Amino acid sequence: MEFSRRTMLGSTLVTGAAALVPAATAVAALPRRVERWGLYEIALDGPSSGNPFDDVRVVATFESSGKRLEIPGFYDGDGIYRIRFSPGELGRWTWRTTSNVAALDGRTGSVESIVPRAGNHGPVRMTRDGYHFVHADGTPYRPVGTTAYSWALQSESRCAETLTTLKAAPFNKIRMCVFPNVPSVATDPFVRTGGGPKDWDATRFDPAYFRRFEDRIRRLGELGIEADVILFHPYDKTRGYSGMRPADDARYVRYVAARFGAFRNVWWAMANEYDIVEGKTVADWDALFQILIAADPHDRLRSIHQLHVYYDNRKPWITHASIQHGAAVLDDGRVHPHRNFAQKAVIFDEVIYEGNSDKRWAKLTGEQLVERFWWGTVGGAYVGHGEVITDNGDPDRSWLGQGGRLRGTSPPRLAFLKRIIESAPQPGIDPIQQFWDYHLGGHEFTWYLRYFGGTTPTRWDVVLPTRATEPHPDYRIDVIDTWNMTIAPIDGVFRMHQRDEYEIIDLKRPVIDLPGKPYMAVRLIAV
Amino acid sequence: MEFSRRTMLGSTLVTGAAALVPAATAVAALPRRVERWGLYEIALDGPSSGNPFDDVRVVATFESSGKRLEIPGFYDGDGIYRIRFSPGELGRWTWRTTSNVAALDGRTGSVESIVPRAGNHGPVRMTRDGYHFVHADGTPYRPVGTTAYSWALQSESRCAETLTTLKAAPFNKIRMCVFPNVPSVATDPFVRTGGGPKDWDATRFDPAYFRRFEDRIRRLGELGIEADVILFHPYDKTRGYSGMRPADDARYVRYVAARFGAFRNVWWAMANEYDIVEGKTVADWDALFQILIAADPHDRLRSIHQLHVYYDNRKPWITHASIQHGAAVLDDGRVHPHRNFAQKAVIFDEVIYEGNSDKRWAKLTGEQLVERFWWGTVGGAYVGHGEVITDNGDPDRSWLGQGGRLRGTSPPRLAFLKRIIESAPQPGIDPIQQFWDYHLGGHEFTWYLRYFGGTTPTRWDVVLPTRATEPHPDYRIDVIDTWNMTIAPIDGVFRMHQRDEYEIIDLKRPVIDLPGKPYMAVRLIAV
Incomplete structure (x- = not known):
């Protein structure tokens, strides 16, 4: 189906007060206010002849209280150019356009950035320590993500089903490809030039394709879900979108950055499995990151995902591994060790999927996937979900490929885990004394999580690594069944005393009982 | 005791045919031949007034068949300057000096690089794949290292004892500090200016201190042991050698590079626990590596060792992590994952020590240390030994601190492991399908090692990850008791057939028995 511009422009935007301007409307009709971190859009009439994607450049310079941002515009077809801006600060912003085309040059205006509505916490940023995430307004953000690569490219009804699923699911991030990797309704980001699979013109985008995609981003935003937008992947051998020339890659990156970057829930994932994209070297990926940074004044989060060879996530343009x-x-x-190598936050975005496939990468039980989440959490990282449960054995038509419904047993347990993670102190769960293999995560002298995985202990020695000079609070302890989703507080407190140079213990209560079941955890909270 | 220059120069050098020239001898008396990878030394008389370490520069340009190397000289005291060169290629090398001092400028000579004696395999380099080590003549080198930080700074008798120990031990690399970190006989690399601990002049080296140190390097070379020379460490708070000014650090690095770099068994370890050296940033360490590279035309191996924060071992000047x-x-x-982070060889040079200390970093049993070596080996890395076994509880006077005798139970088992490692195909043991957690190391379709650590299995399913399109040789299997040092071959061969998309198995012999003991391993060799 042709995805109409009206549908999108007519709908209630995540920006709230600032509704987008219909295409034909002049600058004078622009909204006077936009909420902070909302989306303010300028639409301008300009030329439609030649190749506007290459021939026309338009940028708006936004200024407010000494701040100045250059916001690139993009061509949306039918002679319409748009410039999208999301103000990071409150107050009056004035703008002026610059263009190589007279009709788009020297246009001016202003907009007031106002206090956002409840629920708008701003974009996700890295915490000061670099190992965790936080919204711009200070609200903690703990990624519990999923992947549905081509969900945004499916039919309206399938997309609606996916969004209904997400509304009831624990996931607050979804990895999604711009280019299709499984059978999709939308398959042509570029204007087609013939009937063959490779008959498309990399210099001309199909605005309707991207309009559909950004509608999905917007609707995720309404659910408070981050869109982890995957720009390249190696899977479309038929059409070959990963095999464009460098100039075409650059034009594409600039286009999506200008179109999507003002949506506050956008993250950039440069590639899925970058290391098996044929024809691109690490130097090519590095160069694409530079292009992305230059094209994205909103400075959204940036990562890249590998199959075999870890990208060097210490590179400064990477916000998280x-x-x-x-x-x-x-x-x-x-x-x-992954945190130590990156020296920044780590998301294990892909750890094999819950599934009923005969493929080894898609046959985890719910228990196995949830176990991975817990180990990742105690290790101070974040983990991503995926599901390949099908009746017909075709992974392409699973949640992983197309979205739809979730059928696995892991999501409720991940919702439970999310509540545990959210109970941890700021900025998040860090590994505790990993050199000494305590299997503890948390925040020293305050909050600890111990996980036992598939083992079935009947007791645990309540020992914490603490030196005499460090704080010695009392602790209370919860015994957590991570699969059955129960939290059983143990009566009373544990009064910890120094046992030796390195460890503390309550000599009257040195041990707690555990039920001899798998997937148990213990939480210690200072009182 | 004052370590005399004659003692060193009069001894038989690792260079073999090319004996060093006594200090007073003129250029004319230089040897005409030096074995390839041996040490050729030019001694020149020059000024002894002022500060020769700062005031005098002398470099020899060596040329042979279009190759050209600039070899910096160093001042050895008493008006004597030395230039040490180790030819990497056979054939005639001519040389000419350049200096800012007339007496040292424009001197010329030549030397023939000849086929080395048996036992001289040349310096250790990285293999082509970057994950292993090999001597320049192609002889494999599998590091099984130990640490004795200040052994080289002890008395003659203690050093002799250490060398006797090493001669009978499996270790082919030893980590050793230039600056003392425990009670030592030699404590003053710099000329002293008074009685206080900080009364020394960083601009003036004491040649006798370095002469002693290089004697230890040479004697290690005679035993075929690599000297992993640690240039800086954070432990000498009293004298503060890690707190010199940048210009003094640079002078020191250049001096040791010129003095020691021509010994073919030298490796450079820029620092021990670089990240707790006060006053030096990562940028400082990076800069010191640039100084080292410029000062070391022999291009010896380079690494840096951390406590908490992994150095970025992908940096191009690092040869191995x-x-x-x-x-x-x-x-x-x-x-x-450490290999994947570094994209080069990894040596776990410090994994806690075998010891009888009450310090948690020095109380491993021999079994525990040997287990660490085996896991490291199967993971495709190398591991280092250390021992802190004392009667008096003073770790400083252990093998780790001062050398001497080894008393632990791990060394014979490490000798056994070394033979297993040496039985692996070139270039070395790599992790096998680590994504799928097989706990296998080796070389696919040829040679596998499976290790069971502290578990006590009574059987093992003989399953290998192999696809239908890949080689399907038959295998023979050895059951290895890594602690009791036995290798028990299982009769007959295993004829492997495809079991599913991913794995092969011998349907008639799907399982082997194991003895239910800890520290067992299995080796599979294609026949």
Whole structure:
């Protein structure tokens, strides 16, 4: 189906007060106010001849209280150019356009950035320590993500089903590809030039394709879900979108940055499995990051996802490490070195999927996937979900490929885990004394989480690594059944005393009983 | 005791045919031949007034068949300047000096680089794949290292004891500090200016101190042991050698590079626990590596060792990652991400020590240390030994601090492990399909090692990850008791057939028996 511009422009935007201007409207009709972190859009009439994607450049300079941002515009077809801006600060912003085309040059206006509505916490940023995430207004953000690669490219009804699913699910981030990787309704980001799979013109975008995609971003935003937008992937051998020339890659990156970057819930994932994209070297990816940064004045989060070879996530343009590994989240001792290597937050975005496939990458039980989440959490990282449960055995038509309904047993347990994570102190759960293999995460002298995975202990020695000179609060303890989703507080407190140079213990209560079941955890909270 | 220059110069050098020239001898008396990778030394008389360490520069340009190397000289006291060169290629090398001092300028000569004696395999380099080590003549080198920080600074008799110990031990690399970190006989690398601990002049080296140190390097070379020379460490708060000014650090790095760099068994470890050296930033360490590279035309191996924060070992001047961690070698799944991070060889140079200390970093049993070596090996990395076994409880006077005798139970087992490692195909043991957690190391379709650590299995399913399109050789299997040092071959061969998309198995012999003991391993060799 042709996705109409009217549908999108007519709908209630996540921006709230600032409704977008219909295409034909002049600058004079622009809204006078936009909420902070909302989306303010300028629509301008301009030329439609030649190739506007290449021939026309338009940028608006926004200024407020000494701040100045250059916001690139983009061509939306039918002679209409749009400039999208999301103010990071309150107050009056004035703007002026610059263009190589007279009709778009020297246009001016202003907008007042006002206090946002409840629920608008601003974009997600890295915490000061670099290992966790937080909204711009200070609200903690703990990623519990999922992946549905081409959900945004499916039919309206399938997309609606996905959004209904997400509304009831724990996930606050979804990884989604711009280019299709499974059978999709929307398949042509570029104007087609013939009937063959490779008959498309990389220099001409199809605005309707991107309009559909940004509608999905907006509707995710209404649910408070971050859109982790995957710009490239290696899977479309038929149409070859990963095999464009560098100039076409650059034009594409600039286009999506200008179109999507003002949506506050957008994250950039440069590629899925970058290291098996044919024809691109690490230097090419590095260069694309520079292009993205220059094209994205909103400075959204940036990562890149690998199959075999870890990208060097210490590179300064990477905000957080996005890691794929089938076994690195089977033990917190495998997890936390990833933080040490990146020196920033780590999301294990892909850890094999819950599924009923005969493919080894899509046959985890719910228990196995939830276990991975817990080890990742105790290791101070974040973990992502995926599901390949089908009746017909076709992974492409699963949640992972197309979205739709979730059928697995992990999501309720991930909702439970999310509540545990959200109970941790700011800025988030860090690994505790990983050098000494305590299997503890949390925040020293305040809040600890110990996880036992698939083992079935009947007791646990209540020992914490603490030196004599460090704080010695009393602790209360919860015994957590991570699968059955119960939290059982143990009566009374544990009065910890120094046992030796390194550890503390309550000599009257040195041990707690555990039920001998798998997937148990213990939480210690200073009182 | 004052370590005399004659003692060193009069001894038989590792260079073999090319004996060093006594100090007073003129250029004319230089040897005409030096074995390839041996040490050729030019001694020149020059000024001894002022501060020769700062005032005099002398470099020899060596040329052979279009190759050209600039070899910096150094001042050895008493008006004598030395230039040390180790030819990497056979054939005639001519040289000419350049100096800002007339007496040292424009001197010329030549030397023939000849086929080396048996036992001289040349310096250790990285293998082509970057994950292993090999001598310049192609002889594999598998690091099984130890640490004795200040052994080289002890008395002659203690040093002799250490060398006797090493001769009988499996270790082919030893980590050793230039600056003392424990009670030592040699404590003053710099000329003293008074009686206080900080009364020394960083601009004036004491040649005798360095002469002693290089004698130790040479004697290690005679035993075929690599000297992993640690240039800085954070432990000498009293004298403060880690707190010199940048210009003094640079002078020191240049001096040791010129003095020691021509010994083919030298490796450079820029620092021990770089991240707790006060007053130096990562940028400072990066800068020191640039100084070292410029000062070391022999291009010896380079690493840096950390306590908490992993150095970014992808930096191009790092040849291999030197890692300290107390728990990362307790599971191969923790080990191999380090290879992926560094994209080069990893040596876990410090994994806590075998010891009888009450310090938690020095109380491993021999079994525990050997287990760490095996997990590291199966994970495709290398591991280092250390021992703190004392009668008096003073770690400083242990093997780790001063050398001497080894008393632990791990060394014979490490000798056994070394033979297993040496039985692996070139270039070395790599992790096998780590994404799928097989706990296998080796070389696909040829040679596999499976290790069981502290578990006590009574059987093992003989399953290998192999696809239908990949080689399907038959395998023979050895059951290895890594602690009792036995290798028990299982009769007959295993004829492997495809079991599913991913794995092969011998349907008639799907399982082997194991003895239910800890520290067992299995080796599969294609026949």
